[in-house]
Amino acid sequence: MNKHLEQLVKLSKFDKEIVGFEPQIKGQNDKLKVFLKTVEELNDKINKLYNEIDEAKNKRIKNDIHLKELADRIKEINAKYDVVKNEKEAKALQLEEEITKEQIAFANNEIVRLDEITSSKEATLETLKAELATEEADVEELRSAISKNIEDLEAKREEVYKEKSELVEKIDGKVLSFYEKIKRWAGNSAVAPIKNQACYGCHMKLTNRAYSDFLVTEEIFTCPHCGRIIYKETATEE
Ligand SMILES: [Zn+2]
Structure with missing residues (x-):
């Protein structure tokens, strides 16, 4: 093979390799993003649970206060029984007592229900917190593995850059600018093999x-159809 052509084939391969590093590095960062998203989702769920537990507890407090008020009302009713004047008043008092007792039963049921909600949500919260801890540990592990991978990729890319610039220095100026011109539109396929x-x-x-x-x-021969630099592929190349 012509020496110039041989250099261009190599140069084109270096260019292709260099471009290939970017998606690999991006792929590494994307992997981390997937895990970070899981952490974010867990944090959202946990915050939502904290709010729901707070809400249930506040409702319980309100019911507690209401229960005390109802208990006071029962005392008042009982006191009134002592001074009741006639049957009509006694019946009215009885009715009020029944209603108040119903309200007490309702408030008690409500407290049981709210406490159940709280304890069930608190159990879920503990599970999620444990999941979050595991996920965060995984993220840390992954983060260090990924930064190591990226470092390696960057070092390899640096190596290819170096080899490329050493090669570029050896290439004849005219040949190089011919290649660069084709590369402007053909990108990394400026130099293409002929197969079949x-x-x-x-x-x-x-x-x-x-x-x-x-x-x-x-x-140096160019394809009569597209104008790319073409070369015979030897058996040792892929
Ligand atoms: Zn062609």
Whole structure:
């Protein structure tokens, strides 16, 4: 292979490799985001539970106060029984007592119900807090593994950059600017192999004439269809 072409094939591979690091690094960060989202969701659930428990407890306090008021009313009713004047008054008093007792029963049931809600929510809260602790530990572990992976990827990328700049220094200026011009529109497929007589940049088949010219040339050859630099792929390359 022509020396210039050989350099461009290598350069194009370095360029491809360098671009390939970005999605890998992003992939690492995305993995962490998934775990952080779980932590966030758990925190939301926990905060919601705290609010609901507070609400149930406040309602219970209100019922406690109400119960005391009702107990006082019963005392008042009992006191009135002593001074009741006639049957009509006695009946009215009896009715008031019944209603008050119903209210007491209702408030007591309500307290039982609220206490059940509180204890059930408190149990869920404990479970969620344990889950959160586990998840947070996982996140920390993952975070350090990920930052290590990213460090490794960045070091590898740095290595490729270095190899690339060493190569660029050796490449003839004109050849390099020819490559750069094609790269502007073709991106990282500026240099494409020919496989089965077809250009792997545009996937068009070379005519027999163009293909035989290509096979014998020692010059840099471009695809007659797309203009990418083309080269014969050797067995050792993928
Ligand atoms: Zn082509």
